[in-house]
Amino acid sequence: MRKTLYIIGLSMAVFSCTSQQNAKKKQYIPKTPSVQPKTAVKTTSEKPKPKVTTEHGVEFFTTNIANPANNDNTASYGSIVSAKPAGYKVVKTYFPAIAQNFRQRxxxxxxxxxxxxxxxxxxxxxxxxxxxxxxxxxxxxxxxxxxxxxxxxxxxxxxxxxxxxxxxxxxxxxxxxxxxxxxxxxxxxxxxxxxxxxxxxxxxxxxxxxxxxxxxxxxxxxxxxxxxxxxxxxxxxxxxxxxxxxQIGMWYDEAQKQGFYDLATSTDFQSKYNDPAFIFNVQTQLQKFGYGLDLSGKWDDATKKTIEAFQYHFRPENYDGIMDAETYAVLQALVLKYSLK
The missing domain is CATH 3.40.80.10 (Peptidoglycan recognition protein-like)
Known part of the structure; x- marks a missing residue:
């Protein structure tokens, strides 16, 4: 009996060792990848920025390096105003950013x-x-x-x-x-x-x-x-x-104005004067041109004063606040010329 137990124990030990050896043989060992040196990426060098100039301790930057076509402008027509936080130093290492424009519009x-x-x-x-x-x-x-x-x-x-x-x-x-x-x-x-x-x-x-x-x-x-x-x-x-x-400011083109005037006078302009649809159209044209005017469809006080202001600027011969054919033609010509600008 003792001999039989010895043989069984020995067999189990051999089987265990064999299993561990097989497990070791099957164990996956990851390969260490070889590191290839990266090729340096060439970067285009930034165009050197003009320096901030200093006069009597006051800083100025008077050169535009931005794109004026986008209405961007970095030039300053006065001294540069900067913060002075206690315990820290504000530097202009990256000054100026090109994404800026003027407050004065x-x-x-x-x-x-x-x-x-x-x-x-x-x-x-x-x-x-x-x-x-x-x-x-x-x-x-x-x-x-x-x-x-x-x-x-x-x-x-x-x-x-x-x-x-x-x-x-x-x-x-x-x-x-x-x-x-x-x-x-x-x-x-x-x-x-x-x-x-x-x-x-x-x-x-x-x-x-x-x-x-x-x-x-x-x-x-x-x-x-x-x-x-x-x-x-x-x-x-x-x-x-x-x-x-x-070459300052706006003015209408005479030929365009005359064309609108001829068109207005060839129809019964006066008969539609008090038509709410016509009044609404006039108000819309004034608003489209730039005036801050509510569209009421009535010849209210605000509309009359707005027409008067328009006449001060563009039809000074008559500033009675009435939208006659001449004033209407001038307005149409100006809207055509400037509404999208």
Whole structure:
């Protein structure tokens, strides 16, 4: 019996050893991959950026390295304003990023409705201001009152196309002019502008719109952006002269305007004047051009004042707030020329 047990135990031991050896033989040992050196990827070297210049401890960057076709611009027309966090240093190792543009997207023209001395006092000492004041004293001076990089309080409640509160995005120019008086019939009689003063305005506007790439559609009257409240700079401000002689602002093409006028007068224009559909169409065209106007389908006060503001700018011979065939033709020509720009 003892001999039999010995033989069985020996057999089991041999079987166990054989199984372990087979397991070792079948065990998978992963191969160590050979590491091949990577080929260096050639990167195009960045175009060296112009350096930030320093004058008397103040930093400036006056070169545009961005794409102006995308309305991107890195140039700064003032000193660079930087944070100064306590315990840390702000560096300009990667300055400037090319994805930026100007805050200054609009240029708004006003008159002061005051003489020179009172204009200065009001615009510097009260809760209203503008970036520039063009005097009427016959000299070659233009007064700067607010840094172009800061908001001046000149536009107030305002709108043009999709933008509102244009103080945030505009430069304001006030022009010394006494504004208007009202005659016995209630008509507004406006004061003319001096030719030498208009030359100052033209030179100043050209400089600003060139630096900030402000389009013609964004060079506006205060009355354009706030037609229910404001009349300035009024119908005697020479918008057409600025357009013809200085390429400033918007104006319609005479041939297009005449075509729209002929079409309007060939139909019974007057008979549909009070038709709500016609009024709605007029309001839509004014809104499409840029004016902030609700579409009521009625000749309400806001619509009449908006037409009057439009006439101040583009049909100054008659600013009665009535949409006659001439005004309608001018509006159509302007919408055709500028609606997509």
């Amino acid at each position: 609009y240029l708004i023209l006003h008159y002061t409705a005051l003489p020179d001395d009172k204009s200065i006092t009001v615009l510097t000492q009260q809760a209203v201001s503008s970036h520039y004041l063009v005097n009427n004293t016959g000299d070659n001076q233009i007064y700067q009152l607010v840094d172009e990089n800061k908001r001046a309080y000149h536009a107030g409640v305002s709108a043009w196309r999709a933008d509102k509160n244009l103080n945030d995005t505009s430069i304001g120019i006030e022009i010394v002019n006494t504004g208007y008086i009202t005659d016995a019939s209630g008509k507004k009689i406006f004061a003319p502008f001096d030719d030498a003063q208009i030359k100052k305005v033209a030179s100043l506007v050209k400089d600003i719109v060139s630096r900030y790439q402000i389009p013609a559609t964004n060079i506006l009257a205060h009355s354009d952006i706030a037609p229910t409240r404001k009349q300035d700079p009024g119908p005697l401000f020479p918008w057409k002269k600025l357009y013809d002689e200085y």
